Amino acid sequence: MTTTNCTHAKDIKKVVLGDGPISINEVIAVARYGAEVSFTREYCNRVDESRSLIDRFLQENRVIYGVTTGFGSNVTKVISPEDAETLQRNIIRSHAVSVGEPLEKEVVRAIQLMILVNLGQGYSGVRLQVLELIASLLNHDIVPFAPGDGSVGYLSPESHMALVLIGEGKAWKDGEFIPGAVVLEKAGLAPVTLGPKEGLALISGTTSATAMAALALYNGIQAAKTADITGAMSLEVLKGTIHAFDPRSHKLKKHGEQAKTARNVSRILEGSQIIDTYKDYRLQDALSLRCIPQIHGAIKRALKDAEATIENEMNSASDNPIIYPDGADGTALMGGNFDGSFVGIYTDMMCIALANLAKITERRIDRLVNHHHSELPNFLVANPGLNNGYMVPQYTAAGLLNEIRVLTQPATIDNVPTCANQEDVISFSYFASKKAYQISKKLEYILAIELMTATQAMDFHHPLKPAPITEKVYRLIRSKVPTVKEDRFFHPDIEVIKGQIHEGELTKLVELEMGEMEF
Structure with a gap:
């Protein structure tokens, strides 16, 4: 399961x-x-x-x-x-x-x-x-x-x-x-x-490393699904072309997650007047929009590989010694099942995957708030200059991305012998999993900022109607975060949207409308 x-x-x-x-x-x-x-x-x-x-x-x-x-x-x-x-x-x-x-x-x-x-x-x-x-x-x-x-x-x-x-x-x-x-x-x-x-x-045993790996993986899979939604909204409000999601292109790459991601975005944006109006507005978009299927797909592949490994570890016996029921007498097998290399190596890989998701998301945020790219009011506020609008949330995303990149340094390549050199090879799986867990939580904030800014950008496209699904997402956000007309205290807005992502409200809303998102 x-x-x-x-x-x-x-x-x-x-x-x-x-x-x-x-x-x-x-x-x-x-x-x-x-x-x-x-x-x-x-x-x-x-x-x-x-x-x-x-x-x-x-x-x-x-x-x-x-x-x-x-x-x-x-x-x-x-x-x-x-x-x-x-x-x-x-x-x-x-x-x-x-x-x-x-x-x-x-x-x-x-x-x-x-x-x-x-x-x-x-x-x-x-x-x-x-x-x-x-x-x-x-x-x-x-x-x-x-x-x-x-x-x-x-x-x-x-x-x-x-x-x-x-x-x-x-x-x-x-x-x-x-x-x-x-x-x-x-x-x-x-x-x-x-x-x-x-x-x-x-x-x-590997219990602490495996526990944090499971938490990080759950957050990471939910974040990858969320990124398909936030990425679709960014594509929509940035006048992106849906042609880059043509299934004929994606079936030529032998990575199923790429084609699934393209289908997710296309399904989310079905019925969008905005997408239909601008589908030929430019020949092709920047990579942060055009390469959503390729980049999100690769991240999902890594998470799925990690999922198989972590579930195997969760359901394994990682003690030492193993008390094995070998006939009536039994035997004690002294070995190394406590070693966390499987979990550690794959959570190090998860760190890299989630860092890539943070990277592409932050680039979309910059395009949303930068009028040179968005063709919308600078920093997504009607009266820029007097108001800063969403200038500095992009700084927050950049700062979080920097923290994530530092945490992406692999832990499991290190080695410091312990126990008078009896334990001379150390997995460091604990910190590998801890880093992945920390990254997964920082990533939720970056996604929240993309969702917040994409929602604000949608206000400037009226009277064109968004897709029915993205309109429902818009309403979910606007139920807690009102349109920004002048500067206010934005921290609570970011926190409430992050909570909607963390608790799965966003993905649940979308899947109620279009069925289960492909992964």
Whole structure:
């Protein structure tokens, strides 16, 4: 199941783990919109069976990394069964060292959900009791404090979250920031004492990188669809020629996303008097208009490739060691499934794709506000000079684009060995995903500015009528953002339009009129 053809995340009220793969939309439903989390009987059985293997391993005194040994380069230190609980508590306390501003609520919730999905595969040996407590935190809207800076791929933010499970650390509940033990008591929950393997399992794996990747991907796919709408509106009000979207041209390129994008724009603009009037106004337009199918299409291809990889990672077991049910005895497989290279490389690629979408969008904004290109009043205000109009929102888009370009520097090409060189190759997938998430949110603002300026430009085309679909988009914007006749405080306008994009109101409106947009 992909984000391109399933129920909107906001409409998913319950997410049941255990019977099949989890989708991106289900992650968003839990992380952003508070959907309830529960487990199937199959999920519970898998977890219980995996835990029974850990009990067997302990009885047989098997040497297993992180269960009867220390961690990292301390793997050579044997830990007695009597010290097993202390070992697991110590790893949580000692690894909770990320710093800086706390991760956003939806990021923390997405990570918690990824932990449940990862450990619920039945290859980690944790008790069901521990996973039920994490689900309870989600369902009681308890948000553990987790500083977001300083992770090389995993471990530290997850450790801060795990502190709450043992009655330590801090968390938010109903707007209060309170100690972990107190927040559990207020919710009628009891802390757990972590047993063998459980501390390690809670903080290992790709859960934080994958969670942020899922959030970034959802935002990115929604942004790419939105860009087809905002790009179509810009083409319309800038007297662009629809001839560049002729399907005969696009079928000659062997990239399906290009032709789909051209069809999206053509369908959005059907019935436009403005488009019909100016279809032969110039021989061909600037690239930011003429190459919408090619550039938007390439971005969508990259996002679809990232989507396949991220969904694979979401539904994989990324723990170490893997507790494998190999016959009645089982075995512990010590390996590297915690490595985040798949997620990191593809979120680095997502950064590049989203930066390209920001780039073409900012160029259209400049054409909208620049009277040398738009043939409309300068900065889209009737009395320029006395009024600045939309002069400076283009500055904002340029500033955001600069920030996005800096964030597009790949994280995964770097390497700083850790743990006394035992961990000598580091994925840095955490920051790759974090960058993609940050870029996706900045991109929403750039799209909001394009939509705001294109809507204003449409006012200068009366009495020519826009396409029925773009007219509905115009009315959606004008329901919250009135026509600019003289300068006012524009920041709230940008925020409200960004909210309409972020919540999917814009794409929902368009798809109600023309059916699902092709992706």
